[in-house]
Amino acid sequence: HVSQAHLNIVIVGHVDHGKSTLVGRLYADTGSLPDGKLEKVQAICRQQGKEFEYAFLFDAFLEEQEQGITIDTARTFFSWKNRQYIIIDAPGHKEFLKNMVSGAARAEAALLLIDAHEGVKEQSKKHGYLLSLLGVKQVAVVVNKMDLADYSQDTFARIEQEYSEFLAQLRVKPQRFIPVSAKLGDNIAQPSAHMPWYSGPTVLQTLESFTKETAREQQPLRFPVQDVYKFDARRILAGRIASGVLKVGDRLLFSPSNKSAVVRTVEAFNVDPVPTEARAGQSTGITLDEQIFVERGEMASHQETVPQVSTLIRCNLFWMGRRPLEIGRKYLLRLATREVDCEVATIHRIIDTQDLDAKQIHTSVGRNEVAELTIRTKSPIAFDRYSDSDVTGRFVLVDQYDVSGGGIITEGLQDDQTQL
Numbered sequence: 001h002v003s004q005a006h007l008n009i010v011i012v013g014h015v016d017h018g019k020s021t022l023v024g025r026l027y028a029d030t031g032s033l034p035d036g037k038l039e040k041v042q043a044i045c046r047q048q049g050k051e052f053e054y055a056f057l058f059d060a061f062l063e064e065q066e067q068g069i070t071i072d073t074a075r076t077f078f079s080w081k082n083r084q085y086i087i088i089d090a091p092g093h094k095e096f097l098k099n100m101v102s103g104a105a106r107a108e109a110a111l112l113l114i115d116a117h118e119g120v121k122e123q124s125k126k127h128g129y130l131l132s133l134l135g136v137k138q139v140a141v142v143v144n145k146m147d148l149a150d151y152s153q154d155t156f157a158r159i160e161q162e163y164s165e166f167l168a169q170l171r172v173k174p175q176r177f178i179p180v181s182a183k184l185g186d187n188i189a190q191p192s193a194h195m196p197w198y199s200g201p202t203v204l205q206t207l208e209s210f211t212k213e214t215a216r217e218q219q220p221l222r223f224p225v226q227d228v229y230k231f232d233a234r235r236i237l238a239g240r241i242a243s244g245v246l247k248v249g250d251r252l253l254f255s256p257s258n259k260s261a262v263v264r265t266v267e268a269f270n271v272d273p274v275p276t277e278a279r280a281g282q283s284t285g286i287t288l289d290e291q292i293f294v295e296r297g298e299m300a301s302h303q304e305t306v307p308q309v310s311t312l313i314r315c316n317l318f319w320m321g322r323r324p325l326e327i328g329r330k331y332l333l334r335l336a337t338r339e340v341d342c343e344v345a346t347i348h349r350i351i352d353t354q355d356l357d358a359k360q361i362h363t364s365v366g367r368n369e370v371a372e373l374t375i376r377t378k379s380p381i382a383f384d385r386y387s388d389s390d391v392t393g394r395f396v397l398v399d400q401y402d403v404s405g406g407g408i409i410t411e412g413l414q415d416d417q418t419q420l
């Protein structure tokens with residue numbers, strides 16, 4: 001399957017530290033450029049009397065994308081050794097965060113760019129924070145413009161030490177630091193002759209070493225019940241398999257009710273032979289061997305791999321509501337097929353998505369802000385951490401009929417307070 005060979009990556013860094021140049025380099029040096037593209041961009045530069053920049057290749061790519069020329073490969077950026085790299089390019093932090101929490105895009109790996117000449121900047125710190133908010137686990141730090149720092153090992157080592165100390169506070173642990181010159185091509189696709197002191201992998205080798213997240217089918221079974229139909233004496237539980245595989249004969253546990261039964265049949269209309277299983281992504285209906293009372297909103301799993309169940313969750317939430325999110329106000333939380341009343345118990349931290357600045361006062365969350373929250377639901381919900389499942393680890397908040405926030409669950413908490 002093609003999508004297995006895709007890796008979604010995000011590249012972040014202070015403006016001018018060389019993001020576009022790095023991407024342009026990867027684009028060119030992996031041979032992913034359409035024929036004649038490089039020459040064409042170079043010719044345009046000559047005509048306009050400006051120096052050729054690898055960054056222009058990225059700009060040209062984005063332009064083409066806008067014009068819809070490369071429509072079928074719309075998001076694929078470059079290919080290398082049977083894998084397509086998709087660069088999640090959001091115009092700003094706001095769009096990026098929104099895409100991530102809403103499930104529109106998910107970065108499986110990140111490159112953090114730092115200009116060797118300029119060193120670790122405030123922005124570099126904010127970007128580290130951004131990645132920690134989203135729980136991106138595969139991270140490499142690319143120390144760029146080493147050519148402007150005399151390819152100095154000391155400069156590189158200093159940046160590595162300073163930045164890894166900072167990232168450690170955020171619990172972001174980069175797999176490695178790579179000294180490069182995106183402009184000259186050192187350690188991008190080719191090892192550098194200028195830095196014999198560095199024997200680690202190039203940027204491209206690092207990307208290759210990043211693993212694809214476990215395919216949904218291979219993850220534990222999550223079957224959120226969407227509807228319960230009664231036919232004759234039978235009850236059919238219908239829904240879409242979020243992850244894993246469900247088979248006839250499997251014993252299922254329903255959360256949060258904790259009821260259990262065995263799958264008797266997998267139903268299908270006009271399918272011959274009658275299926276005995278249903279997989280992630282498929283909509284299906286099943287019957288059980290016992291008449292247990294199960295409602296919409298329950299989540300079926302196998303007994304050995306159950307989701308978490310709690311009334312208290314810690315999450316990162318992107319707020320886009322017309323009015324601010326406030327402690328004590330009632331919202332509707334929607335996670336998979338479950339809908340439940342909830343309220344915000346604590347606002348731990350608020351970040352402005354424009355500049356990733358933390359706000360000092362935490363009484364309400366405004367439009368386009370991201371917040372770390374603890375939310376309490378009126379009755380227990382079944383869920384997973386977002387880092388374990390992007391389907392059942394994500395939810396939306398509804399405020400007066402409007403979907404007003406998207407969140408990712410970082411932790412399930414023990415609730416020792418009385419409920420709402």
Ligand code: GDP
Pocket residue numbers: 013014015016017018019020021022053055144145146147148180181182183184
């Ligand atoms: P972005 O804003 O992060 O996308 O940065 P750009 O890729 O547009 O690069 C900003 C400037 O830095 C451009 O003038 C590039 O030519 C320059 N630049 C990028 N990488 C390098 C490098 O490795 N060495 C040197 N000397 N200049 C670089």
